[in-house]
Amino acid sequence: MKIQNQIRQSAYKADGFIKKYQKLIKDTVIPYQYSVLNDKARGAEKSHVVKNFENAARALNGEEAGDGFYGQVFQDSDAAKWIEAAAYSLVNFPDKKLEKLCDGLIDKIVAAQEKDGYLDTYFTIKDRDKRWTNLLEAHELYCAGHMMEAACAYYEATGKNKLLKSMLINAEHIYKVFITDGHEGFPGHPEIELALLKMYRLTGNKHCFELAEHFINKRGTDPDYYKKETQNRSWTVWGNNANDNDYQQSGVPVRDMTDAVGHAVRAVYLFTAMADLSSQTNDKKLFDACKRLWESITEKRMYITGGIGSTVHGEAFSVDYDLPGDTAYAETCASVGLMFFASRMLEYEIDSKYADVMEQAFYNTVLAGIQLDGKRFFYVNPLEVVPGISGVASAYRHALTQRPGWYACACCPPNAARLISSFGKYAYGENDDTAFCHMFASGEVNFKNGVSLVCKTDYPYGFTVQYEVKKGGALSIRIPGWSKSFGLSINEKNTYVKKQNGYVFLNVNDGDCVTLSLDLEPRFVWASSRVARLTGKVCLLRGPLVYCFEGVDNGGDVLSLALKRGGEVKAFKSDDEILKDTVKLSVKAVRRKTADSLYSDTPPNETDTFAIAVPYYTWGNRGENQMRVWLDDI
């Protein structure tokens, strides 16, 4: 089968649930983030992002570099991610004012680019001689990658090529350093690989492709590379351990990788590029490595919420089946990256398991990262919080009970923003022959094979998905793995179609109305007993949504609740102002009243009750309270 690709940004016009989120990003997140970049957000820490570019430009003009560089070594990437999100948003909601802000910021960025094409304000301001001497920590290639992604998105959105041209020059500079001049090494934080491949797709520039391939193939071939690099320099950013190859996935050549290890965001960014390269080159060995890594993640190291990277130590993958809910790291960015990886896996191999995980990550961890009002953000997405312990005790200090406003390390909010704004690229795919519906997203979508659809659905709360066919052709729709059965009708006539790899393949005609009915029953889910933390526990899902139990709906005490296996579950429209438009679940439960003492030989007294569950992504929106995804199963 031909490679499937994401659709263009302009090919999907959202409606319904997705549009609401895209509008939230446009109306709240993007303006707020812009004010942060410019140090004008009230209550937010100073970011200095725009000033860094201004100061770098001054330095290049031989002036004093203003008040110098401030922030993290990867501070530039915040501007890049903002532009990328804004670019997608401009397609969703044309907005001349926003476009002007983008143009202005791009002018400042390009003005900070050095004559040889180099672009990184940290080094330009602080020490130009140290360029490329600390790939382990200094994020130069990471920042370049994000800016390349921004350049692609902005060109796609507006046709303006100033940033794209600049980043092609930047890529050429990097090509010269690492290929022509043979500078050893590869990115400490993968990102540029997937970005270069994006830029190659957009421009056909071969050097971009070669450079991406070079970095991917170079990785792990010399496990001592970072040790040597560290010995050869006299400075450090954080004193990273150069021997910890796992952390940045540098111990093993990519085609020999088996387990997903180390910093989870680094890992999935790398795997995304590997999957992309494998499908573009039909490199089966590389794709097989991607499949092993995919299985390592999704079959042994992933939370039910699509969260990955279960330990705060190195924001990293832990070992197999170590999935603690209360100390989970499960960074929002890592789930965004998992969606990238899933989307690229689909390009080589159409299989619903990839889109299942993409959806699982999106509707649970990614959306949980954002407060419903768009104003606060979680980096860390625990599956259980207990006020007094979570966010307080040493092992739980990262697992906050409430979304904070903004971080010094501002990676997650703009990452979620760019993902949501470009949701269509993940929901819909295509190759020359076929239009693919991977996820169910209301709105109009136009494919390059000529198919044009209007999708109508209340997903993720309604489970009927209607496609009004404006223009017919080959259409393939994913049937989610979680749906025990499904119904398909064309023009109200039931149609039996066999699933292939979890997709149905149809040929539809102009004017057809295709209706897919998915399983709307809430379902109990159990974990393998290899997951020590989850034995004796059960959780509740409906459609793609994982549910959780919060104190506010359950008399302040979730810990003493247990679920009655097979008990009836009722779905009802939320009666709650903050959670309006969501569906809550009521489930037969048992309240176990324990003795007052810490330990007792009196069994807990059990009373039948109903427990109320809300979608996991909405947790923590109604004040600090207990929250649990997995309840005791009795």
Added chain:
Amino acid sequence: MKIQNQIRQSAYKADGFIKKYQKLIKDTVIPYQYSVLNDKARGAEKSHVVKNFENAARALNGEEAGDGFYGQVFQDSDAAKWIEAAAYSLVNFPDKKLEKLCDGLIDKIVAAQEKDGYLDTYFTIKDRDKRWTNLLEAHELYCAGHMMEAACAYYEATGKNKLLKSMLINAEHIYKVFITDGHEGFPGHPEIELALLKMYRLTGNKHCFELAEHFINKRGTDPDYYKKETQNRSWTVWGNNANDNDYQQSGVPVRDMTDAVGHAVRAVYLFTAMADLSSQTNDKKLFDACKRLWESITEKRMYITGGIGSTVHGEAFSVDYDLPGDTAYAETCASVGLMFFASRMLEYEIDSKYADVMEQAFYNTVLAGIQLDGKRFFYVNPLEVVPGISGVASAYRHALTQRPGWYACACCPPNAARLISSFGKYAYGENDDTAFCHMFASGEVNFKNGVSLVCKTDYPYGFTVQYEVKKGGALSIRIPGWSKSFGLSINEKNTYVKKQNGYVFLNVNDGDCVTLSLDLEPRFVWASSRVARLTGKVCLLRGPLVYCFEGVDNGGDVLSLALKRGGEVKAFKSDDEILKDTVKLSVKAVRRKTADSLYSDTPPNETDTFAIAVPYYTWGNRGENQMRVWLDDI
């Protein structure tokens, strides 16, 4: 009521279970530890303990200090704890050869004492000008305290006063520094307070008492003390955070303390001295603080095994109800210290709750610290291990599945050795009027009120305790809180005696035979649902012993086992060579076979089975395997 005290070491001659352990300490642990001190133990890391004393003596004689100082800043204390354990053991099992080794070591120690009475090889060898400049980290007072305890024990055991005289001179030196000369500060690691009070009890030396009182009262009065001290010195041992007052309990004056916080061993050593001082001075305010701290520990921060200090971060107490089993720290030394604390609480207030915890800590965590063959030791005592995760994944690296041989920081093995060798002091107490039996320990015991008993019992596996009264008088016996009922007979005649504070008070005559029958039924115990990690779980105890489930008895898979609430439990003599002399339990259980996938909406398939439990203290003696104390409760 008059203050109750521990009995003298020579007043108890062990038999049965305790004698077996005391013999293990004498035959295996003490000789091995001696070889470690002298760097002659095969496979053990270099300790250099004895060499440090030799080198310090050389330095004092104006010679080169040999190969200098090596080891931890508190390395001297290993010698002290060894002498203390050996001293107790000499009383249990007179042994001229061992006594000679002790004398030889004491000669070396005394030779390393400076003219002004100062004794600490780290400073004498490395830098005498730095004495007393780093109380936060440098453990000078801690080492002095341990040596004072050793001196007391050795004098009691042998009547030889060389070390005692030396330590009285040392105490006088410290008195001069901190009281006469008014040097500010108090111990970074409490220990000397309890030791000075011991030396005061033995010798009546008032300066010892005053100095202990001074350190206790000084503590926490200036929360900035360590910050200032740190600013005033240019060196550091580990770079301890001087602002973390919780860690060394230095933020609050002792009488205002409420919660047990910080490094658990530091905490209980301090609380022990506080309780001791309060009963010696009848200081109710101080005792009330001790009671609050006792309640904080035992009602909110203690494992069912009597383990305390639930987090590896700072080897410390966490917040209330944070009692994770798999990442538990629960240091062996902390439970030894908890027994010290309990024993001193009993001096002020006879209440069985103190001895209940003393017993709980001893028979579970303290004994678990020692391999059954006496050759390997746990510092960390988790309540659950899963090979592949425990000892491996970052959050579990401290929670080993097997006892290692010897540590660079060798605190726990000699601490357990001195505790076990002096078990009679904790099991039996006395005041002028009454003989107290706090714990049930076979053997002969003679009290200062004239009462003389021979105790016969198979405790902790048999629950009949017989006291043959050689000499009669006032006798008080604890009835453990866990025993739902008890029977008491004198000369085979049932006797009804009402408990007072968990003790029965009798007047026995010469030749009487008092028989106590305790509840032998295994019992299920549940934790408060405030302990998030333990909801839906149950554990199994018999007498004072907490039981656990190991893979080796349960088909290699403990994780999928759940207990049937109220299911029948059978006790049977172990059929196992390594666990011979123990009693195993067989309990009705359910094996839950889960789907192969990580998550599944198929409920686990349940099969009735029997699960086999072994005493927790015996875990990890039969190879690496899964272990769980708390099983799912269905």
